[in-house]
Amino acid sequence: MKNFVRFSVIKAFVLKELTELVRTKLIIMVYMMPSMVTILFGYGIAMDVTHSRISIIDNDNSKYSSELISKFSHSKYFDVTLTHESEAQALEKIKKAQSDIILIIPSSFEKNLLKGEKSELGVFIDAAFANRASTMQNYVQGVIQSAATTSAPMMTLNTRTLFNQAMRDEDAIVPGLIGLVLLVAPAILTALLIVKEKEKGTIFNFYASPIGKLEFLIAKLLPVLLLHSVNIFILFIWATYLFDVPFRGSFFLYWLSSEIYILISLSIGMLISIIAKRQIVAVVLTVIITILPAFLYSGMLMPISSMQGASWMEAHIFPVMYYNHILYDCFLIGQGFDSSKIVLYLFILVGYVIALLGLGALFLKKEMR
Amino acid sequence: MADFYPVDALHVSGVSVGYKDKIAISDVSFEAKSGEIIGFIGADGAGKSSLMQAIAGIVRFSGEISYLQHKYHSPKEAEKIKIHTGFMPQGIGLVLYDTLTVDEHLRFFADLRDLKKDAAFLAYKKQLLHMSGLSAFAERQAMNLSGGMMQKLSLICALLHRPKLLILDEPTTGVDPLSRLELWEILRNIAKEEGTIILVSTAYMQEASKMDRVMLFHNSKVIASGTSAELIDSIRPYVYEKSLADNDENSISFDKVIYSLDSLNLSLHEPTLEGLFFVNALKERKKIANFAIKSREDDEVIPEVVMECHGVSKKFGAFVANEKIDMQLKKGEILGLLGANGAGKTTFIKMLLGLYSIDEGKLTLLGQSIKSGKDRQELKSKIGYVSQHFALYKDMSVKENLLYFASMHRIEKKTALSRIALYAKELGFEEYLGSFANELPLGVNQRFSIAAALLHEPLVLFLDEPTSGVDTLARAQFWQILQKLKEVWGISILITTHYMSEAQFCDRVVLLKNGQKVADDTVSNLYERFPKAKDFEDIFLEFYKEKA
Numbered sequence: 034m035k036n037f038v039r040f041s042v043i044k045a046f047v048l049k050e051l052t053e054l055v056r057t058k059l060i061i062m063v064y065m066m067p068s069m070v071t072i073l074f075g076y077g078i079a080m081d082v083t084h085s086r087i088s089i090i091d092n093d094n095s096k097y098s099s100e101l102i103s104k105f106s107h108s109k110y111f112d113v114t115l116t117h118e119s120e121a122q123a124l125e126k127i128k129k130a131q132s133d134i135i136l137i138i139p140s141s142f143e144k145n146l147l148k149g150e151k152s153e154l155g156v157f158i159d160a161a162f163a164n165r166a167s168t169m170q171n172y173v174q175g176v177i178q179s180a181a182t183t184s185a186p187m188m189t190l191n192t193r194t195l196f197n198q199a200m201r202d203e204d205a206i207v208p209g210l211i212g213l214v215l216l217v218a219p220a221i222l223t224a225l226l227i228v229k230e231k232e233k234g235t236i237f238n239f240y241a242s243p244i245g246k247l248e249f250l251i252a253k254l255l256p257v258l259l260l261h262s263v264n265i266f267i268l269f270i271w272a273t274y275l276f277d278v279p280f281r282g283s284f285f286l287y288w289l290s291s292e293i294y295i296l297i298s299l300s301i302g303m304l305i306s307i308i309a310k311r312q313i314v315a316v317v318l319t320v321i322i323t324i325l326p327a328f329l330y331s332g333m334l335m336p337i338s339s340m341q342g343a344s345w346m347e348a349h350i351f352p353v354m355y356y357n358h359i360l361y362d363c364f365l366i367g368q369g370f371d372s373s374k375i376v377l378y379l380f381i382l383v384g385y386v387i388a389l390l391g392l393g394a395l396f397l398k399k400e401m402r
Numbered sequence: 403m404a405d406f407y408p409v410d411a412l413h414v415s416g417v418s419v420g421y422k423d424k425i426a427i428s429d430v431s432f433e434a435k436s437g438e439i440i441g442f443i444g445a446d447g448a449g450k451s452s453l454m455q456a457i458a459g460i461v462r463f464s465g466e467i468s469y470l471q472h473k474y475h476s477p478k479e480a481e482k483i484k485i486h487t488g489f490m491p492q493g494i495g496l497v498l499y500d501t502l503t504v505d506e507h508l509r510f511f512a513d514l515r516d517l518k519k520d521a522a523f524l525a526y527k528k529q530l531l532h533m534s535g536l537s538a539f540a541e542r543q544a545m546n547l548s549g550g551m552m553q554k555l556s557l558i559c560a561l562l563h564r565p566k567l568l569i570l571d572e573p574t575t576g577v578d579p580l581s582r583l584e585l586w587e588i589l590r591n592i593a594k595e596e597g598t599i600i601l602v603s604t605a606y607m608q609e610a611s612k613m614d615r616v617m618l619f620h621n622s623k624v625i626a627s628g629t630s631a632e633l634i635d636s637i638r639p640y641v642y643e644k645s646l647a648d649n650d651e652n653s654i655s656f657d658k659v660i661y662s663l664d665s666l667n668l669s670l671h672e673p674t675l676e677g678l679f680f681v682n683a684l685k686e687r688k689k690i691a692n693f694a695i696k697s698r699e700d701d702e703v704i705p706e707v708v709m710e711c712h713g714v715s716k717k718f719g720a721f722v723a724n725e726k727i728d729m730q731l732k733k734g735e736i737l738g739l740l741g742a743n744g745a746g747k748t749t750f751i752k753m754l755l756g757l758y759s760i761d762e763g764k765l766t767l768l769g770q771s772i773k774s775g776k777d778r779q780e781l782k783s784k785i786g787y788v789s790q791h792f793a794l795y796k797d798m799s800v801k802e803n804l805l806y807f808a809s810m811h812r813i814e815k816k817t818a819l820s821r822i823a824l825y826a827k828e829l830g831f832e833e834y835l836g837s838f839a840n841e842l843p844l845g846v847n848q849r850f851s852i853a854a855a856l857l858h859e860p861l862v863l864f865l866d867e868p869t870s871g872v873d874t875l876a877r878a879q880f881w882q883i884l885q886k887l888k889e890v891w892g893i894s895i896l897i898t899t900h901y902m903s904e905a906q907f908c909d910r911v912v913l914l915k916n917g918q919k920v921a922d923d924t925v926s927n928l929y930e931r932f933p934k935a936k937d938f939e940d941i942f943l944e945f946y947k948e949k950a
Contacts, residue, residue: 039516041513041516042513042514042516044513045509045510045513045514046513046514048510049499049502049506049510052501052502052506053499053501053502056501056502056543057500057501233496233499233500234491234493234496234497235496235497235498235499237460237489237491237496237497238497238511238514240458240460240477240489241458241459241460241484241487241488241489241491242484242514242515243481243484243485243515244514398477399460399477399478399481400459400460400461400462400477401455401460401461
């Protein structure tokens with residue numbers, strides 16, 4: 034072999050892959066899946082609860098009670114209905130799922146407050162969904178406490194809102210989704226492209242011809258890299274235009290880190306294709322290996338800084354955390370290359386690429402097993 | 403001269419291939435010189451493919467192979483010779499990409515080999531396209547080609563870089579007879595004009611005459627090698643005409659021939675290449691089970707006409723799998739359904755069984771007209787079926803498998819157990835009753851699948867390619883069982899096969915071609931119609947040529 038890597042051989046392979054992808058219509062999946070996942074999950078995962086239906090029974094009809102009610106009415110988190118029904122009737126509404134929360138203001142509410150005596154509010158919450166219930170509970174407490182500080186300034190309550198009103202859900206979720214999608218989709222496509230040849234038998238063309246291992250790898254990875262590079266821009270457009278996520282950082286950093294991240298994903302797909310013999314096995318393995326860590330350690334569900342022990346270690350083993358840190362910076366913070374942490378993380382990602390590609394080249398064999 | 407081999411010869415010495423703890427082929431040595439066609443003949447799993455893969459340098463092996471004075475012992479060391487070799491693995495259209503056209507394939511394979519696309523290349527490409535008859539289909543996608551065309555395309559793709567060593571693993575299996583002739587024509591030319599060494603394996607004995615030398619494979623060993631004539635001569639003294647007298651223990655009798663190592667007081671019979679496998683079995687002192695079938699337990703009356711159909715058709719989209727087929731299966735008859743891959747044999751059987759709906763036409767089974775699934779329900783207990791890929795539950799023993807099949811037919815456990823014991827004895831798989839299904843040799847698996855189909859004592863048997871890939875001996879035994887079943891039970895058997903040589907064991911044959919019935923007659927009548935035909939293959943070819 035005169036040349037280490039022959040351009041014409043790679044070109045032939047890449048052309049063949051692209052032709053096949055278009056004719057088998059797999060190309061649709063390449064572009065549908067990332068956008069679908071982003072849009073479905075972007076709208077679907079709502080962590081906060083808006084418009085919970087609260088029925089308020091005001092037995093006091095005083096200045097303080099109406100101030101409290103207006104606090105609820107002005108919050109986007111509550112839809113207020115004022116009723117004069119009995120407690121039992123109101124509870125019946127929760128049972129019928131016509132109401133989420135009942136707030137009962139006692140008749141001596143203002144009097145007790147002015148006297149400086151303790152006053153008790155009755156709150157009933159529909160806890161059919163435990164998470165949602167505890168969120169609603171926090172919101173109710175927050176509103177009441179804030180009412181207490183403004184209306185009765187002599188009571189200095191040390192309040193801290195349990196929900197961040199400024200923080201939009203989309204801003205927290207969508208960049209994380211990009212980190213998820215760009216890890217899963219290129220890996221699946223790479224694994225499919227190689228395992229498909231094994232399953233069909235065309236892999237013999239590689240085994241029995243003088244084409245080099247490196248040539249084969251480049252030929253298989255290049256089309257995936259090219260195709261998914263477009264997704265970097267598509268996903269950016271969904272995030273900023275559809276979900277209105279701000280973009281405060283460097284676009285170059287976003288693009289560069291994403292390309293490196295796709296390379297990591299490719300390498301994972303390639304490693305899986307070495308083990309898997311059937312396409313279905315390749316897909317299932319890839320999904321398990323990529324989606325779970327991408328979700329758990331993306332920082333979407335739990336901040337990495339609050340993890341401890343094993344989960345902290347695992348978060349640092351998977352590349353998701355490093356990329357997501359850069360992503361959140363690009364979208365929400367905008368420190369960019371000024372932050373030494375980001376530069377370090379970028380190098381760590383490059384390290385992943387080198388290690389994984391090296392492993393793949395090492396384990397890929399030009400022989401049957 | 404025979405001992406002199408020039409520098410461009412292939413030397414294989416002491417090559418063995420093993421997978422995990424299983425030996426695929428052990429200790430093979432041979433030489434091949436430029437322009438020679440060497441044939442590997444044997445059943446599935448006899449070791450042909452493994453040896454080919456070792457020579458092609460794509461599987462690990464022990465021993466030494468030397469080609470063009472480059473010695474190699476592993477796939478890695480073989481890398482250097484791959485620019486000179488062409489390899490076509492087993493399986494129709496295996497190395498083709500479904501959605502690429504013929505022309506795109508040629509371009510891709512040329513680029514894969516980094517060939518210069520100069521005038522000489524273009525001329526050669528044109529010549530190959532012409533030779534394979536694919537010139538007119540340059541723009542057709544591979545998935546729309548027929549099996550024969552796929553194999554021809556695979557072959558010319560492997561020829562594009564003018565390999566000096568061509569390794570072809572069963573290029574003709576399952577291909578229609580005309581395409582098979584054409585493939586051989588191409589190979590002849592290449593060997594002569596390019597001086598290429600061609601190693602080619604096949605499951606068809608008749609193709610041996612087209613090879614310069616033949617190697618016979620059996621049970622991971624090469625049992626004989628030489629020219630076809632030499633091999634046949636080597637067993638001449640052991641092959642006798644069959645007589646009515648009972649044969650002794652040390653002989654095998656099959657069809658019209660008796661094989662015996664001891665000299666018998668009988669006249670000699672012209673031997674065939676297949677005979678070598680029988681003689682080998684005698685030499686290995688293998689015991690050949692003698693099958694005895696007891697008459698069935700119940701005495702159902704079998705109608706004179708077991709199955710009759712008129713104008714039966716089946717379409718898959720635009721593809722017509724079966725077109726207006728008329729057929730009749732009589733009581734106590736073995737009817738052979740013959741045709742190449744894709745001729746519509748399996749589709750037809752599946753329609754008879756109700757696994758596919760019938761698009762058009764009338765079907766009568768056991769005297770009952772079949773219109774809906776309900777009509778079939780009660781007939782199910784009277785039909786036995788063995789599918790192309792007979793599926794056993796791998797993690798259950800043979801006995802457990804059989805019990806399971808029996809329970810599907812609601813046969814009482816006591817009856818089932820006694821029948822299983824009986825068939826195991828009669829069909830000679832008693833020693834395998836406790837083994838797991840995946841440990842069975844292919845030949846035994848076939849006998850056992852018959853037993854599964856017989857458990858409910860059916861009146862008719864539908865067998866879909868039961869002998870595919872099975873070795874000569876096991877196939878002979880299989881046909882003996884079918885003959886006995888016919889004689890003793892009076893059962894009717896419809897059997898499909900792509901081995902033309904098996905036609906002679908059938909009472910009547912139906913030939914299918916592209917979903918149409920082209921012949922329906924007894925074997926002897928067909929021989930009368932084509933007096934020039936040497937064997938049934940020739941007759942079949944006549945039908946294929948007619949409208950080709």
